[in-house]
Amino acid sequence: MSAATRENAPHARIEAAIRAAGARGVPALVAFLTAGYPRRERFRADLAAVASAADVVEIGVPFTDPMADGVTIQRSSRDALAQGVTLRWILAELAAMPPVAAPLLLMSYLNPLHAFGYAELAAAAERARIAGFIVPDLPFDEGGALREALKTRGLALVQMATPVTTAERLAKVCAASRGFVYAVTMTGTTGRHVAVPDDVVAYLDRVRAAARVPVCAGFGIRSAEQVARLAGHVDGVIVGSALVEVLERGEDPAAWLRALRPATA
Numbered sequence: 001m002s003a004a005t006r007e008n009a010p011h012a013r014i015e016a017a018i019r020a021a022g023a024r025g026v027p028a029l030v031a032f033l034t035a036g037y038p039r040r041e042r043f044r045a046d047l048a049a050v051a052s053a054a055d056v057v058e059i060g061v062p063f064t065d066p067m068a069d070g071v072t073i074q075r076s077s078r079d080a081l082a083q084g085v086t087l088r089w090i091l092a093e094l095a096a097m098p099p100v101a102a103p104l105l106l107m108s109y110l111n112p113l114h115a116f117g118y119a120e121l122a123a124a125a126e127r128a129r130i131a132g133f134i135v136p137d138l139p140f141d142e143g144g145a146l147r148e149a150l151k152t153r154g155l156a157l158v159q160m161a162t163p164v165t166t167a168e169r170l171a172k173v174c175a176a177s178r179g180f181v182y183a184v185t186m187t188g189t190t191g192r193h194v195a196v197p198d199d200v201v202a203y204l205d206r207v208r209a210a211a212r213v214p215v216c217a218g219f220g221i222r223s224a225e226q227v228a229r230l231a232g233h234v235d236g237v238i239v240g241s242a243l244v245e246v247l248e249r250g251e252d253p254a255a256w257l258r259a260l261r262p263a264t265a
Contacts, residue, residue, distance in 0.1 A: 009154030010131035013103040014179035017055045018214040018236050026261045027227060028055040028236030030180075030216050031243055031253075032107065034076035035059050035093075036085035038248055043085075044097045046247060051100035053254035055236065056179075058134060059094075061087050061108035067137065072241040076248075087112045094128035103131040105158065105179070110138045110146075118149035125155055132156025132179045140173055147176065158182050163203045167210075174211040181215045183207045183234060196229045204233045224260050 021028035031054035036043050051057050060073065062080035087108065094104070106125065113121055113135065125133075132155050138146065140159060147157045156179035161170055163186065174181055185200055208215045217230050218238030227237050239260065246256045 010103070010126070010129075011154055011156035011178040014056055014105070014131050014156055015213055017103050018180055018216065021055045022214075022235055027231050027234065028214070028216065029257055029260060030054065030056040030058055030218070030236055030238040031257055032058040032060060032073075032238065032240035033247060033253075034062055034073060034080050034244060035090045036062065036080040036083055037076040037244070038079070040080070040083040040085055043093060046253065047097075048100050049252070049254045050243070050257070051102040051104075053257035054102050056105065057100070057102045058105045058107045058238065058240070059090065060240075061090060061106055061112055063109045063112065065109070067109075070241055072244050076244050087116055088124075091124045091128045091130075094130065095124075099129055104129060105132045105134055105156070106130055107134040107136070110135055113146065118146050122149045122153040122155060125150075126153045130155065132158055134158045134160070134182060136160060140169070140176065143176075160184055161207050163200065167206075170207065170210050174207070174213075177211070177213055180213050180236065181207060181211045182238065183215050183217045185217050185219045185221075196226055201229075201233050204230070208234060224262075227261050 018028040031050050033046060033050055047057065047059070060077070062077035062085050064081065133150060135146070135157070143157060150157050158179050159173040159177035160182040161173050162184045165173065183204055185196070204215065204217055214235035216236035216238050217234045218240065221227065221237045221239050222242040230237055243253060243256065246253050
């Protein structure tokens with residue numbers, strides 16, 4: 001892949017969107033929604049609304065055992081599955097709908113991706129204008145096959161770091177990650193409010209120092225105060241459970257996202 005091609009690759013769109021937010025003096029917003037939740041027929045409209053205010057959008061593929069997720073995303077996955085939402089349905093919907101304003105990632109547990117077949121998955125993702133994947137139950141050491149399949153299409157496999165990741169492993173994770181490094185703010189599951197103590201900030205600074213791509217913090221981000229606290233220590237924040245709850249309540253997701261961060265400089 002030539003330098004020019006690499007610059008135009010799908011994974012490069014993710015990094016560019018996050019860097020562009022930084023250039024405006026604000027942290028990037030990576031916004032998560034579960035595909036087809038609360039209502040499958042509103043997926044396209046909900047996605048477009050979220051993408052109008054977020055810098056990057058993470059689309060959750062519903063799964064029967066979302067072990068890294070708290071009760072909100074577990075609930076959304078269960079309900080989306082009951083409505084017949086599948087990985088193939090998501091990819092078909094994305095391929096058929098008009099492009100949205102932000103780069104898209106799929107967040108999926110490994111089983112649906114493995115069952116789909118990695119080569120076919122990469123091709124279908126490219127057609128659906130997906131820029132990358134997050135796979136929370138895929139250990140870094142076992143991700144080579146998927147990483148290579150995605151790489152052939154220029155797609156990102158975002159790697160995750162946690163507060164207990166060793167310095168040696170962090171260097172490997174950061175070297176392999178494309179798009180951004182997902183810095184989990186705590187051990188455990190998503191959805192709980194995080195106070196962002198000094199030790200978490202210090203950990204995020206370590207991740208950022210090790211990374212060659214942007215670093216985005218996720219798990220428990222719910223308020224503008226948290227975003228302000230994290231600004232300067234990460235390039236972006238990932239908001240998931242709180243946004244899913246906004247959609248559940250029928251509120252405007254774009255307005256809620258815009259209220260999370262200060263006005264652009």
